[in-house]
Amino acid sequence: MILEIDGIKKSFGGLVALDGALLEVRNNTIVGLIGPNGSGKTTLLNVISGFLVPEGGSIRFNGMDITGFRPFEIARLGLCRTFQLTRLFRRLTVLENMLLASRTQDDSLGSVFISRKKLALHEKADAKRAADILDFLEIGHLGNEYAGSLSGGQQKLLNLGMMLMSEPGMVLLDEPVAGVNPSLANRIFEKILKEKEHRTFLVVEHNVDVLMNFCDYIFVMNRGRIVASGTPDEIQCDETVIEVYLGG
């Protein structure tokens, strides 16, 4: 198990957003997380990635207890996330956003003065990798535009590109293809499928059909709890799931 989440509790004032959620994710799988609006999916991702501190429960990543770690520490371990509402660096170019996501570049202050040649060399290699990813996502021609000038869908793609760029061990994707045209959305999931060899994915997605095609396993959330789980086939026939999510 690459990720083990046990009994997570989180409330906002009186509102209980997570009420003992637990799930497990196996290495090199694509796992779907579905549930109605407000069921706590994003909150769960926020807790896993360290942006929210849970009131109870534990999170283990690769066997290590990371409960209470800070976001940057968790990301450094190779557990990365994207945001439901796209967040990128508007006054940086698309290419710079990608370069920023690279986890192998030396971004220390000292390197600025000491090893500029090495930085430039590494940067060239990164830029090449970035260009390939951007081309795949069909935004290769926008490399030198400000990220803030991209359309909503393109920004979503850039976020995905940054995720691929950082080559994490595990990725949490919060509605990665919302607002992306269906054929490209399919291509993206095919890419994710290919990446499965190297990484593990936990994907929040409302488009159940897409998940059914690509996921190995699906968890269903409702009111801060995992109410069902299983393979796509099992989920499709599950009574509770049909009740809470598929609209019965």
Place this chain on the structure above:
Amino acid sequence: MLLDYALDALIYTGIYAILTISLNLEAGCTGLMNFGKVAFFATGAYTTALLTTSGVPVIFSAIAGVLLSAVFGLLVALPTLRLRADYLAIVTIAFGEILRMFLHNEDWLTGGPIGIRGIPQPLYQYFDGSYLLFYLFIVFITLVACYFIAELVINSPFGRVLRAIRDDEDAVAALGKNTFLFKTQAFVIGACIASIAGTLFAHYLSFISPDMFLPTLTFSIWTIMVIGGRGNNLGVITGSVLITVFERGSRFIKDYIEMPFGLEPYNVRIIVIGLLLILFIIYRPDGMLRERKSRSPL
């Protein structure tokens, strides 16, 4: 006489430009609201004044000023940079005022309200008669050095993280970067550069007193940055030229022209700069020179 006025204006321009480059690194590029810039300027000025009047060579006193500024920068940064942006603004204003009060009240060390006189002018004996020109040269060299260092920092992977923090700090953390560390380093570099400007200032005037380090100086530097173009070092240098030449020029010109309605020229100057600032914020918020798109890869 006229030449002296011009040289004086240019020396001030250079010193303000160095200060603004340091503010630009913190506020323009990283988004750190430092409203206490004057404190680090004063640290450089007082450190060199105290040390050189007791016989320490300028080069060492300048370094001592930079180190002390770095320590002050750390002291301000460590407790506040973990908090939301607005706390930094409050703490830096407070720090500037506390330091000024200290300089004002601790006579035994700082000479109190009278300040420190007789700060040596380095190499004066060799440039008797053309000292202003020589000093302008020193200021210019320092400015060029600060400019290149700042550019080097901003246009590096390190600087890219700073510019990303300005846009969305949490998203930078999500990429595995310790944003607190980056902000602290930016703040400390800013403090060090400001201290160098203070050193130049003290030796130029050869006397300093606490009332030269009022919060209004910080706001002048902010004005220069906003008008010049935040994020653009050439822009903030241009801004320094514009504002300082206007500021100094109006000082000079007031002896020759009659103000209508008996207006006090000093007040008119502040009103004009204020109006200019407002017009820029409304009609050209990027300033005279827009931040350039960074060429990447390096």
